Amino acid sequence: MSAGTRTYGVLMETLDDIGERTDTNLACLEGEPEPWESRMQVTCECLSKAGALDNLERRHEEDRLGETIYVRFPVRTRSALTVAHALMDRNVFSEADLRRKMAEVRTRLTEE
Template identity: 75%
Template structure:
């Protein structure tokens, strides 16, 4: 099974966020959006709780970001890497994540 198929729910988000267009490092020099700051806090909590060490996550972001998730904007790679790794570790599966993402999308369209 290919990475794209195995993690289809993550690859499908490319339709929502759009493909990476800026390949320079300038794309990471911006004021973080609220979701980015919250994602970093979540990563800190995962590291503190022992679920996903920050250094390990950064190494995974580098590896996965330039291979499996190369088409995604740089800012989204933390979220993709965390979800990818937590699925690998059995915290949840693709269908559970898809269900939760559908709930969030529905809530966002109602609000």
């Protein structure tokens, strides 16, 4: 995968929604995962099975990017950030595409 050190504004801006990292140890990973986390893992498994995004490489990149670019983000959000980062690096979708989709979802959620 070898995601670069490029930062994507659309991902960095989510820090305002998520909030700064307050989890300072791995105890934050105890307990049941949130539904979105389970779905994220299933999506990653599907991407790996299809050969689009190898799980082991993704995990290495998650460690690397999580301690550099995404260090201010909570540990549990880093998988989603890393996958989005990697897919944009691979030109699967653009930063503008992701920004549009996120706006769509936010609108839908506020209407509910």
